[in-house]
Amino acid sequence: MTLKDVKDILEAEVLVGRDQLEKSVKTAFAADLMSDVLAFAKPDSLLLTGLTNPQVVRTADILDITAIIMVRGKKPSEETIKLAEELKIPILSTRYILFETSGRLHARGITGCIEKVGGEL
Amino acid sequence: MPESLKFEKSFDVEGGSFQNAGNVSGQIKSILKDMGVSTDIVRRVAIVCYESEINIVSYAKKGRITLAVTDEAVKIETKDEGPGIPDIELAMKEGYSTATAAVREMGFGAGMGLANMKKYSDHLIITSEVGVGTCVQMTVMNFQKLLHPDLPPVTL
Numbered sequence: 568m569t570l571k572d573v574k575d576i577l578e579a580e581v582l583v584g585r586d587q588l589e590k591s592v593k594t595a596f597a598a599d600l601m602s603d604v605l606a607f608a609k610p611d612s613l614l615l616t617g618l619t620n621p622q623v624v625r626t627a628d629i630l631d632i633t634a635i636i637m638v639r640g641k642k643p644s645e646e647t648i649k650l651a652e653e654l655k656i657p658i659l660s661t662r663y664i665l666f667e668t669s670g671r672l673h674a675r676g677i678t679g680c681i682e683k684v685g686g687e688l
Numbered sequence: 689m690p691e692s693l694k695f696e697k698s699f700d701v702e703g704g705s706f707q708n709a710g711n712v713s714g715q716i717k718s719i720l721k722d723m724g725v726s727t728d729i730v731r732r733v734a735i736v737c738y739e740s741e742i743n744i745v746s747y748a749k750k751g752r753i754t755l756a757v758t759d760e761a762v763k764i765e766t767k768d769e770g771p772g773i774p775d776i777e778l779a780m781k782e783g784y785s786t787a788t789a790a791v792r793e794m795g796f797g798a799g800m801g802l803a804n805m806k807k808y809s810d811h812l813i814i815t816s817e818v819g820v821g822t823c824v825q826m827t828v829m830n831f832q833k834l835l836h837p838d839l840p841p842v843t844l
Contacts, residue, residue, distance in 0.1 A: 622742075625713070
């Protein structure tokens with residue numbers, strides 16, 4: 568689905584990247600711990616998180632994340648927006664909680680980056 | 689392997705500067721991308737570099753990250769002037785952390801950093817002296833072909 572579809576499903580507000588809504592995504596990862604995102608997220612995915620600091624954008628950039636979805640109505644700081652604009656990483660904000668956000672996207676066909684962690688980590 | 693060294697550059701990292709944490713890793717990622725290094729290797733280097741940078745910002749007064757690219761590997765070396773790690777084996781344990789609230793607020797400090805650095809590098813050496821600082825050397829090997837032979841010169 569496209570980011571525009573994601574926006575509609577989550578009734579989200581696009582804070583950064585209004586010109587990138589045609590980008591398509593198939594997978595997502597949800598966490599508030601950036602080290603877990605670094606450990607498990609895959610490129611070209613959505614990052615669902617409740618964190619709003621610039622490190623979320625940095626992490627997304629390092630991993631080639633397609634877009635950041637801030638859940639629970641969280642709004643990023645000025646610095647976060649500035650960095651996201653600079654690095655061209657879209658940020659959407661939804662009022663749904665993380666569980667609902669994940670469930671709504673999964674029901675429409677977005678799957679997890681990985682299903683579960685392996686034994687050899 | 690200095691004879692096959694293609695590129696080397698060092699970057700200063702300021703301790704406690706949470707706002708800029710990740711800046712150097714972003715720059716290193718761009719450099720490698722521009723050099724035509726394969727996506728998988730760029731990604732692994734970026735992850736280990738970012739975790740190291742977060743560590744310097746979180747714990748040290750200051751530090752330096754050096755990127756070295758050869759045909760065989762990409763190496764990241766970090767040296768910091770920080771408190772040092774008294775028990776490296778313990779620090780390597782997933783979940784062990786001495787992070788402050790400020791570090792945790794950034795989404796780090798859950799004791800995953802060194803584990804991630806080990807997971808995404810092929811070779812990791814940590815040496816540390818309490819009260820002096822810590823040095824981390826990480827190597828991401830290029831098992832296929834690291835650089836395109838017809839690379840344009842790197843411009844920075």
